[in-house]
Amino acid sequence: xxxxxxxxxxxxxxxxxxxxxxxAFWRSDKIARPVALGFAVAExxxxxxxxxxxxxxxxxxxxxxxxxxxxAAWVEHFGIRFTLGMDGISMVMVLLTSxxxxxxxxxxxxxxxxxxxxxxxxxxxxxxxILGVFLSLDLFLFYLFWEAMLIPMFFLIGIYGHGRxxxxxxxxxxxxxxxxxxxxxxxISLYLMHGAQTGTYTFSLTQLIQxxxxxxxSLWLYGAFLFAFxxxxxxxxxxxxxxxxxTDAPTAGSVILASLLLKxxxxxxxxxxxxxxxxxxxxxxxxxxxxAVFGIGYGAWVAFAQTDMKRLVAYSSVSHMGFVAxxxxxxxxxxxxxxxxxxxxxxxxxxALFAIVGMLDERTDSREIATxxxxxxxxxLLSFFxxxxxxASAGIPGLNNFVGEFLVLVGTFRVSPVAAAGAFLGIVLTxxxxxxxxxxxxxxxxxxPLELSDLTLREGVLLAILAVVAVxxxxxxxxxxxxxxxxxxxxxKA
Amino acid sequence: xxxxxxxxxxxIIITACAALLVLLSGPFLPARATCTIAVAASGAxxxxxxxxxxxxxxxxxxxxxxxxxxxLIPILCLxxxxxxxxxxxxxxxxxxKGEEYPATVLFALFAMCVLPCAxxxxxxxxxxxxxxxxxxxxxxxxxxxxxxxxxxxKYLLMGAVAAALTAFGFAxxxxxxxxxxxGAISATTVNRPIISAGWGLVVIGLxxxxxxxxxxxxxxxxxxxxxxxxxxxxxxxxxxxxxxxxLMLLAFLPPxxxxxxxxxxxxxxxxxxxxxxxxxxxxxxxxxxxxxxxHMGYLTLAILTGTREGYAAVxxxxxxxxAMNLAAFGTIASLSTNEERSLVTDYSGVGxxxxxxxxVLALSMLALAGIxxxxxxxxxxxxxxxxxRGGQTGLAVIGIVSAAASxxxxxxxxxxxxxxxxxxxxxxxxxxxxxxxxxxxxxxIVAIGVFPAPLLKVVDIVLR
Numbered sequence: 001x002x003x004x005x006x007x008x009x010x011x012x013x014x015x016x017x018x019x020x021x022x023x024a025f026w027r028s029d030k031i032a033r034p035v036a037l038g039f040a041v042a043e044x045x046x047x048x049x050x051x052x053x054x055x056x057x058x059x060x061x062x063x064x065x066x067x068x069x070x071x072a073a074w075v076e077h078f079g080i081r082f083t084l085g086m087d088g089i090s091m092v093m094v095l096l097t098s099x100x101x102x103x104x105x106x107x108x109x110x111x112x113x114x115x116x117x118x119x120x121x122x123x124x125x126x127x128x129x130i131l132g133v134f135l136s137l138d139l140f141l142f143y144l145f146w147e148a149m150l151i152p153m154f155f156l157i158g159i160y161g162h163g164r165x166x167x168x169x170x171x172x173x174x175x176x177x178x179x180x181x182x183x184x185x186x187x188i189s190l191y192l193m194h195g196a197q198t199g200t201y202t203f204s205l206t207q208l209i210q211x212x213x214x215x216x217x218s219l220w221l222y223g224a225f226l227f228a229f230x231x232x233x234x235x236x237x238x239x240x241x242x243x244x245x246x247t248d249a250p251t252a253g254s255v256i257l258a259s260l261l262l263k264x265x266x267x268x269x270x271x272x273x274x275x276x277x278x279x280x281x282x283x284x285x286x287x288x289x290x291x292a293v294f295g296i297g298y299g300a301w302v303a304f305a306q307t308d309m310k311r312l313v314a315y316s317s318v319s320h321m322g323f324v325a326x327x328x329x330x331x332x333x334x335x336x337x338x339x340x341x342x343x344x345x346x347x348x349x350x351x352a353l354f355a356i357v358g359m360l361d362e363r364t365d366s367r368e369i370a371t372x373x374x375x376x377x378x379x380x381l382l383s384f385f386x387x388x389x390x391x392a393s394a395g396i397p398g399l400n401n402f403v404g405e406f407l408v409l410v411g412t413f414r415v416s417p418v419a420a421a422g423a424f425l426g427i428v429l430t431x432x433x434x435x436x437x438x439x440x441x442x443x444x445x446x447x448x449p450l451e452l453s454d455l456t457l458r459e460g461v462l463l464a465i466l467a468v469v470a471v472x473x474x475x476x477x478x479x480x481x482x483x484x485x486x487x488x489x490x491x492x493k494a
Numbered sequence: 495x496x497x498x499x500x501x502x503x504x505x506i507i508i509t510a511c512a513a514l515l516v517l518l519s520g521p522f523l524p525a526r527a528t529c530t531i532a533v534a535a536s537g538a539x540x541x542x543x544x545x546x547x548x549x550x551x552x553x554x555x556x557x558x559x560x561x562x563x564x565x566l567i568p569i570l571c572l573x574x575x576x577x578x579x580x581x582x583x584x585x586x587x588x589x590x591k592g593e594e595y596p597a598t599v600l601f602a603l604f605a606m607c608v609l610p611c612a613x614x615x616x617x618x619x620x621x622x623x624x625x626x627x628x629x630x631x632x633x634x635x636x637x638x639x640x641x642x643x644x645x646x647x648k649y650l651l652m653g654a655v656a657a658a659l660t661a662f663g664f665a666x667x668x669x670x671x672x673x674x675x676x677g678a679i680s681a682t683t684v685n686r687p688i689i690s691a692g693w694g695l696v697v698i699g700l701x702x703x704x705x706x707x708x709x710x711x712x713x714x715x716x717x718x719x720x721x722x723x724x725x726x727x728x729x730x731x732x733x734x735x736x737x738x739x740x741l742m743l744l745a746f747l748p749p750x751x752x753x754x755x756x757x758x759x760x761x762x763x764x765x766x767x768x769x770x771x772x773x774x775x776x777x778x779x780x781x782x783x784x785x786x787x788x789h790m791g792y793l794t795l796a797i798l799t800g801t802r803e804g805y806a807a808v809x810x811x812x813x814x815x816x817a818m819n820l821a822a823f824g825t826i827a828s829l830s831t832n833e834e835r836s837l838v839t840d841y842s843g844v845g846x847x848x849x850x851x852x853x854v855l856a857l858s859m860l861a862l863a864g865i866x867x868x869x870x871x872x873x874x875x876x877x878x879x880x881x882x883r884g885g886q887t888g889l890a891v892i893g894i895v896s897a898a899a900s901x902x903x904x905x906x907x908x909x910x911x912x913x914x915x916x917x918x919x920x921x922x923x924x925x926x927x928x929x930x931x932x933x934x935x936x937x938x939i940v941a942i943g944v945f946p947a948p949l950l951k952v953v954d955i956v957l958r
Contacts, residue, residue, distance in 0.1 A: 074947065075947045077950040078879070144866040145866075148865075151865065165913070166913050169913075170902070173901070173905060181894045181897065184875070185882070185890065188882050191879075192883055
């Protein structure tokens with residue numbers, strides 16, 4: 001390493017330190033918010049600096065394509081090493097994570113009324129876990145962070161949620177836990193296979209990629225990995241935890257769930273699933289196409305039937321992540337770029353939508369569409385942002401989702417026209433529920449007399465930032481695409 | 495017996511002398527003093543064992559300070575010390591008076607120190623039963639609850655049968671091989687049937703001690719009836735000792751292929767039935783009893799492989815499991831007033847009314863479920879890794895699926911701690927001794943979870 005400073009480790013540890021600090025001062029409500037915001041902003045600044053730092057000349061000794069790399073012995077008995085690495089793909093994800101965490105902290109400024117330090121501690125702990133997933137290159141370390149992500153989210157939904165929060169939290173936890181345990185069996189089997197072949201027992205991703213696995217076994221192993229990731233995506237029919245978890249979580253919990261947690265599944269499939277088992281992944285491609293296309297249509301179809309705004313946005317997440325799955329299944333540079341871009345776009349757009357729904361919920365204590373109607377006149381600013389992000393979610397050109405969806409569809413059409421055609425139909429359904437949502441909430445007659453106050457400064461600033469990012473990614477996605485170009489070329493060439 | 499022999503047997507000498515000292519001076523000293531003597535003695539014994547180099551030559555006929563002893567005795571002494579720290583406040587609240595309690599704990603510890611040093615089957619059996627005897631007494635110590643006496647009687651009756659079977663088993667092995675020395679037994683084609691029969695009976699007796707299904711029926715009742723610190727000690731130290739006996743027999747006796755089927759069945763039944771039954775429990779101590787049955791099922795899976803990795807996993811998990819269960823039962827003890835806080839619903843809201851102890855209980859639940867980054871995850875990982883590497887992939891998958899299901903009842907406790915409003919009165923503050931014990935147990939859980947390498951290295955040295 002040309003720079004000895006363990007910046008990636010610091011990226012993971014900084015939010016954790018913030019969380020521990022907040023836990024230590026669990027009685028003082030007043031300082032919790034500024035401290036949490038401080039840590040979140042510091043983390044974002046650090047991740048921004050990491051991006052600058054990583055554009056300097058590459059590092060000797062690091063695996064190909066990585067701009068930052070850290071490696072240390074951890075548990076030598078098993079060959080587990082503390083290996084972190086950042087390439088273009090993880091850089092984009094890390095930036096997204098730290099950005100969304102700042103948004104999440106800002107969104108919950110006024111919404112949480114009691115046990116405030118614990119809440120922000122859980123938010124920061126989540127950030128650590130998610131960053132760990134995005135940065136680890138050692139299979140055991142990845143698994144550790146993958147599971148560790150569940151705990152703060154479980155507490156966030158269970159303590160600070162509403163509705164059937166305990167049921168949703170336990171369901172979310174057990175569903176994901178079960179999938180991950182099957183993946184653990186696959187990881188251990190792969191580890192033992194590699195050890196039997198080469199004599200070195202290691203969990204390192206770069207070394208395990210070189211294992212030669214008999215095709216039949218690789219189908220099982222990849223299937224276990226895909227099962228675990230499909231629960232996180234979520235892919236139909238393993239999506240049933242998502243509507244409950246998203247609806248019953250507090251606002252920031254939903255934001256982080258939708259914007260970040262779902263992306264970990266997609267990222268892990270790209271980083272671990274495909275490189276480790278190329279032939280098995282190829283064999284599973286038709287299945288992935290089918291579930292992706294069906295998910296796009298199904299998510300949109302069910303979203304149309306929802307009366308709860310949060311549940312509607314949750315199902316729209318299922319639909320949008322179907323696009324990401326489609327792009328990954330196509331596994332061509334264009335499609336994969338589209339999928340990654342869509343991950344970022346979806347994070348921004350759906351995060352913003354959940355934030356706005358949360359703001360409406362804070363004002364009227366209701367997330368039902370029937371409560372609202374014709375609020376455009378009452379809260380013009382909030383309605384403007386609501387319309388903007390709904391249009392973004394629907395994939396209107398000029399806004400961010402369009403670019404991602406377009407790239408995915410173009411890339412997929414070259415490889416599998418049938419799948420792309422199916423996805424096109426899904427876009428129509430997306431427009432249906434989006435327009436219906438906008439119409440029922442913003443326009444038309446007001447169903448109940450409502451006292452609504454427009455955006456406060458804090459809310460306005462965070463929505464404006466999100467809007468600027470959405471528009472920027474919509475008209476000028478070039479820089480992001482440039483960052484991810486090299487890693488994607490390396491992945492799809494292999 | 496030379497000077498170095500005496501030094502290597504110091505843990506045994508210290509615990510025996512301390513037990514007698516506590517018993518004799520108990521009527522004249524206040525309870526705090528006897529407790530302090532007992533804790534100090536346990537700590538000293540553990541420390542002595544940790545710093546004394548092992549030797550395989552017998553110090554006195556029948557006892558040798560083996561590497562296994564050097565690993566296990568500090569763990570058992572630590573368990574005893576933490577139990578004593580936790581029981582002091584608990585006994586005062588429950589009016590369990592008298593110096594008999596710390597003295598009996600020390601007698602149990604004495605037997606536990608003898609056990610891994612044994613080189614002779616008779617000494618092994620005596621140590622095993624001495625542990626059981628001490629626990630028969632400890633379980634019934636709470637005179638204010640009828641459940642306590644009932645639990646002790648159940649344990650005594652079933653334990654007596656198991657002891658008889660174990661003794662008969664050892665007798666058969668002796669009859670077949672002609673010697674009681676562990677290293678000298680060899681199975682020829684002539685005496686193999688007798689030795690196998692003896693082994694079978696010994697496995698039944700040890701299955702009782704390890705509470706493997708179907709010899710597990712005493713466990714829920716005894717854990718429920720016993721005072722919480724005694725349940726902590728029983729579920730950790732005596733199980734670790736029994737597992738050690740199994741390891742020692744497997745290490746010294748010739749490899750027995752006849753053992754494979756019984757161990758397989760025991761492991762499968764314990765994992766599945768232990769986890770399934772725990773799902774139905776409303777009483778937290780019964781739930782922990784069934785969970786420990788399941789955990790012993792996982793341990794048996796690792797023993798079943800017969801490989802060095804499997805035995806290493808058992809030793810590693812013994813230490814981890816001790817920390818987790820001590821933390822869990824310790825918080826139950828600390829949160830109990832003159833009424834034991836026995837139902838899971840009694841813990842509603844405790845996470846916020848008693849944050850430290852609620853946090854320790856939540857941590858121990860997450861560790862028992864095997865969730866990173868706790869020691870429980872590393873332990874489970876090691877066990878299943880050893881199982882898959884040893885060829886038991888099918889049983890490992892069953893074990894992992896049942897472990898996934900087990901997360902539900904561990905989470906139920908966490909849900910009640912943090913996500914339900916408080917129903918009962920707030921608990922009294924923790925005494926310094928309890929805080930120290932719980933702090934040490936949780937520190938062990940987190941430290942081993944994040945840095946398992948030192949413990950793994952120690953286990954490696956033991957098995958060399």
